[in-house]
Amino acid sequence: MYLVLARKYRPKNFDEVWGQKTITEALKKAIKEGRLAHAYLFAGPRGTGKTSVARVFAKSLNCEKGPTITPCDKCEICRTITAGSSMDVLEIDAASNRGIDEIRSLRENVNLTPSNARFKIYIIDEVHMLTDPAWNALLKTLEEPPEYVKFFLATTTPEKIPPTIISRCQRFNFKPFKDEELTERLKEICEKEGFTIDKDALKEIYEFSGGSMRDALSILDQLIVNAENNNISYQSVKEFLGLVEEKSIGELLTLIREKDVKKLLSLFHTLLSEGKDPAVILDGMIKKFKDILFKRMIDKSEGTVSEEDKHLYLSFNDINTETLLNAVSTVIEYKNRLYMENIPIVLSEILLIKLSHILGKEETLSLKHPEKKDEGLSSEKRSVVKEAESIFSPGKVEKEEPPSDKADKEEKAPLQSEEEI
Template sequence: MAYLALYRALRPQTFAEVVGQEQTVTALQNAIKDDRLTHAYIFSGPRGTGKTSIAKIMAKAVNCENPVQGEPCNQCSACMDINNGNFMDVIEIDAASNRGIDEIRDLRERVRVMPAQGKKKVYIIDEVHMLTTEAFNALLKTLEEPPESVIFILATTEPQKIPSTIISRCQRYNFRRLQPQQIILRLREAAHSNGIELDDDSLALIARRANGGMRDALGMLDQLYSFKDHDIKREDVLEVLGLVDDLFVSRLLDAVLAQDPGTMVDMLNTALNEGKEAGQLIRETSLYLRDLLLYKLVGERAEFLFVGAANRENLQKQAQRADKHKILQSLRIAMEAGEKLKFSEGQRFLLELTYLEMMALFAQEEAKPAEISEGKKKPTAADKEKIGRNDAREILWNRILAGVKEKKIPTHALLSQGKLLGTKGDTMYIGYQKGYGFHKERMEEKANREILEQVIKEVFNRDMEIIFVFLDDQQVNDMVVKKAIEYFGEDIVQIKD
């Protein structure tokens, strides 16, 4: 017999076997037991949380020859045929590939035919939000006047895309992400039944990576089983799933707090070269910052999602060094970067920029008492303002460069040789050294200027005028350069003879 993937082999066959959706299961089971079923249901929620599994259990329960308290018996001919995919009156439709009006019209014609094998016809339409507007309108007619022998179950991960006219004619159940402990329990059962050895740390890593989806968790266990057979170690999980542990993120944050960009960039390059995902690195950094913030706020009462026992001591040291407001801001930076990485091609650049932003944020903190006691001069308010202004300018320039690079790499190559001098009102000044006249002239051309203007509008949320200037020729009397010096200071705009 062919090997069956774990998520298929362990698919729940009764309501009692479903994990993590107790309210939905109880409501549906009671409706079946008391014969109070409606004609249409919407099952909405994240992928891998049991929508299709419960739909199939429900299809069995309404057609079962010997149901017990709303549960299918899994022994009668109807239950066995449904389990084997041979039951004529349970029809699964993938809306992603059958999304047009012709397919729904065909469904409307078949709906009116009485069940051929069981008591009820059950249509399970997966990813129903993918239907076209015309297809939804055609489906609406059927939902308004459905035959008594038909039940529709519409499954979706994006309920907001379903028209309100459809939703209003269905009974809706929201499926929630599973808790890590629920996933770990099922993974432990799956491992035991297949003779797989995993420790608690490995199970916790898989559960965290699954992000609340049981199917994803079982799929990862299957992948690890194929890679390492029966004996799976924590290091195997990190390698195969592209994860980093809390010790790595802790060292990365140490580099950020220590204002050590070299170490930070080297660590990121090593992780990416080893096959780690940029998005996963950001997510795990977010989890670490969350744990750090909670420890800073409530101390030992904090419940950690990511940080392990071996790293608690260093977490305590970091909590003493970092301000809670800066930790919160860093967490927001990481979460925003996580969203941007989903749609960005320049992932390495965006990842580096995110940690540089955090570094600039922590650079603005007060000098530590130990440094003052060693005779180092405490920075003045003017020094802090100057450092903060330069850091902000560098972060802004990197954002602009990243945006231009995503739109057109040659334009990025021209722009990257310049330097952001600053902004004043609705005007931005960008300077070039004299040896880069070609780059300046090309950037002043319409096509390249329009790309830059578009990116600047995305960053500032408004249109801005761009002025390109030379920094090291004889234009010291040029009004533009004089204005730039007036606005931003001679430490920024350096005019050389």
């Protein structure tokens, strides 16, 4: 049977867990010294080993040869935990139905002693998704669990967990993988699978994975299927990941500047239909903004710039540097939220609209709505500028000058002065 790499290479013991040494060492110490808490909270970004560590920990505590820091992985108990079929290690996915039924049955069953293992362990994944009634039910159990019960809670969003729950758990923060940590592991896995991989290819996968081992492995899965001569080249990674060509990114930025929201969203959807990932599109935009800033502030020579970019840079000339920097921060902030909120397309669309409000040329409005040229336009213009300012620097709106003045200033901010910053 073909197993996807993420499952095939799921850590089976603490030593196989990469990049989270502080956590595994602390847990090993606690097991050796028999000093165990009732509840643990594993918090951190996706694909960093929270579920894996929870399962290893469960095996360590319940292995027939345990409690041990090196579970045997052979006994009946270890095997059923790995297979997810242990009667005493129950995995609850709080995201699937927000946990009400599960927590209810947990409360009913928590007082029954384990059927054949030492501990009854509840692994609650995506625990931040629980509803209020489920939290209340869980809290009661967490306050005074029977001594044979352990809770391992895992979450990517600890800030959504009520403090009353957090304070009853021992908390461990998982970190996203660093470049070398992840690429070294990928290289090792490639070797085990009989493939070579280019250095640049590894770097590209790392950047795309955002530090998540699971994401990196699932990319690798697909690259391996398509690899030629058992080698994974930079080119194939680039093609596979559908890295958005610079040209399309330049076009997006131009449409933002032209404030042509209709065309902007339509180009965004074309890119999606070509299989581009919203996160990659936003990445490309971040890089392009960086190029504009770089050109403006550091490298002012003309020679190295393509004609298209020259045009683009020029069109951003009358946007002041602060506004541009704020725009980049907004893109970064949205990019980080994309998958946490699970609505990447909608969020990206909102972002594009927001950017065109903030960076878009006001003249476009007068071209599009000639009938609103006088009064109507200025009020529309004012509201747009006001919104942009309140999004970026709420303090600014309180200034005393009339908004129309501010709009003029913003627009005519001389490039020269920004260059001196």
